[in-house]
Amino acid sequence: MIDVYEVPHDESSWWRRSAGGREVLLVSLPLVISSLSWTVMTFVDRVFLKWESGAAMAAAFTASTLWFALLCLPLGICMYCATFVSQYSGNHQPAKVGPAVWQGFWVAVLLSPILMLAIPLAPFLFSLAKHEPHITALEIKYFQILCWGIPAMLIAQALSSFYSGRGKTRIVMCVDTGVALLNVVLDYVWIFGEFGFPAMGIAGAGWATVASLWVKALIYGMLVIQKKYRLDFHSFDLRLNRPLVGRLLYYGAPSGFQFVIDVLGFTCFIMLVGRLGVVEAEATSMAFSIATLAFMPIWGFAQAASILVGQHLGENRDDLSARATWTTLQVSLVYMTIVSLCYVLVPGMFLAPFFAGSESSAVDNAAWNMAINLLRFVAAYNLLDATMMIFVSAIKGAGDTPFVLKVSAIMASTMVFCSWLAVEVIHTGIYGCWGLITIWVWVLGIIYLTRFMGGKWRSMRVIEPIVVEPELLEQNAAVLN
Template sequence: MDTFSNEPQANPYEGSSAPHDPHRSPTDEQSWWRRPAGGREVLLVALPLVISSLSWTIMTFVDRVLLKWDSGDAMTAAFAAGTVWFSTLCLPLGIAMYTSTFVSQYFGAGRHDRIGLAVWQGVWMALAVSPIILLAIPLAPAMFRLADHTPEVMELELIYFKILCWGGPAMLVGQALAAFYSGRGKTSVVMVVDTSVAVLNLALDWVWIFGYLGFPAMGIAGAAWATVVSLWIKAAIYAYLVLQPQHREQFGTVAGLRFDWPLFIRQIYYGGPSGLQLALDIVGFTVFIVLIGRLGIIEAEASSMAFSVSTLAFMPIWGMSMAASILVGQHLGENRDDLASRATWTALTYALCYMAGISVLYLAVPDVFLIWFFAGDRSGEMRDQVHPLAVSLLRFVAAYNLLDAMGMMFSSAVKGAGDTRFVLRVSMVMATLLSVLSWVAVEWLELGVYGCWAVITLWVWVMGIVFLLRFLGGKWRSMRVIEAAPPDLPVQELETEPAVS
């Protein structure tokens, strides 16, 4: 078994270069749009991922709105329970997501026979941890009692959380299988599948929450079951696509079904810190949400609205950062760290433009986003208290959006190279700080909801600056997660097709 290190390594293919494109003119090299790793290449990879992320964001947003129409407690409970559920999945989900980095580097190096094998190691990991994930169901009452929420909200939280747990294995398997496409830059497939399943989820939400087409009105339970069913359908679609005959021959998607211990361990070694980083970030955020819930129902509901709206900014940038990670992996597989760097800066340009625009909307016309939450509130009892607070909290979101984009972009770029242990160390420190500072703000200094939101704004700023400095340091440029190619494999065989076709 290979020994691993995420320290810079000697390039196994020193002196090789990216494939020459006979259709590229000297002018293209100078054009921001047409040059390698320029605007066009990044957009073709990123836009489907942005649309995919946005589709699920809109689905979650509408899900919260529909639950708000059912009851304010249902919306608050779904937000809190959904966050806790996601935090239980973060470690294995981060490993499953990191499968795309292996696929991208194998693809960039032209080693297509290893791609199917890498994808299935991610699936085996997902199936192995699934029984552990389901153990969270009997532990749920003890977990939610710690939050000290009202009995009504806690009852709804338990219903939502326990049902969602049955969709956890499907989320992990689906993410590992999706890496087969995202890692190769074929992100349009991911867009079509994810968007279609998101539409299905919304339809099931409408039918099962309110009780249409002969189904009983299930409220928050209906929303949870809609998510679970959609996740399993998505996993099944990806499995069907990956096993198509053309993929079996070119990428070994059937031959790679076997368990490969060295590659499995390698993916755990590099993906594990990525998963832990995601888990720590979410745990810190979950503690923040739980503490906000202790301030009162008005504060909890307004914060749930603000965070639900903020996903309209966050998730598209998440998609853009995934594209940056994929392109970094592909170009490092080609041993072109210059193009990997350029792709990251190009993706950041898009991200900052988007974040700036949506932040202006949060400040200038917040009701464009908030009005939907109150459309089903016929009594208007909570509106006068919740609405102005939610408007104020969106100003905090606007204040940290640009630094949030920067942090996501640069952390994803260095993870795409294999610098996952640094990202983990930063997250360990920052998640602890977020939890401690949130507790101090609520329980000790009694700064209230604005104090808590000031804490998370400062936290995002610091994260963005730290990952910018790491990226500029350049240590990631000589890192690789894949093993060196066999010595008898000629360099020219490593040349591969363009990342986007």
């Protein structure tokens, strides 16, 4: 495996310089592929369910969005383990890496039982959406099944930071891609009832996701406790470290609350749109499912930006942190431009799989035409969506999570209120609602660009820095590489 710190640098070259194109792509491309594998998995899941019925697809989309909203707080904390790992790595403190990872594990284990109390509450939660009864029943079933995967989702995220935070992202790519392929196979077998299994429909899709998540958690657990990591990284130090878990909660909780607020706002938007009608719900589900083809790879780039910012801040090189962020943004905008043009010029290429397994109907034709228009909205906000994601991840990688939380609280509540007005009071219809989403993303992109340019993040750290002798510094650097 190539390590970013072993690559010779040429400061006159955008490609070869420190925090340049090559370093960014070495870290980010495996994460992009990993994110894309999750995207493909969910996309295929939606396609299979659309073949089953449009109602099943729409219900799964709404239920999985609420499920993810439920996860967001602990997931944000577990994900923030990667920031601790990256800064400890940059600061040449490998012995702190393993304990930091396991604090995320304990967060996952302790909070999962609380989250799973949502299983009996599901009928009440989905009754608030006021969807059609048969769709509500499907939403409840799918949501309750997904909840059994909550501990696995959180544990896998925490343990994967052992590799992602150190820039060893190829391992993350291999595990996540393999698990995504497993999920696709299980989806097909359990949804449609192949190879002797009963056809379970939407329940089969839910159990396929749960099974895949537990396999993923088990794989990362076995990888982290390998003998070769135990001495240098203390990767088998499972003790609950109160001061360390306290700092993880201090910096990670605002990040998690940001996820909660953003996703809850998005969930409220989806549920409000569902009140507009079956066609609007199906078209929105398809458009957002297709939009993840643009969104999730950028999520991979954003994770890389956070990791590189953390590593270079750990080295006390905020100049390289800034350069890595701008380089990542440049690459992300190229990708997002290409995808956005495809959404406008050849939208049918993305929509066709949803209709391949069923006969055309009036509802399908209406949903097709509406989804084409909605993809134009996606194209309109994609570039600023990428800008927002890269810069928010960069400042979170430094520890600027309270600011992110404040912005999310204000913006998400504003979006929910405006969406309610659009649906229930002004009656602007589906396109008015999507116009609000577009403006919301534009404003967020500008806010986080301004915050990054302000530079307050440059002096932030989430770890306790140490001063070591040059000989020990060289020894620790050799371990990390």
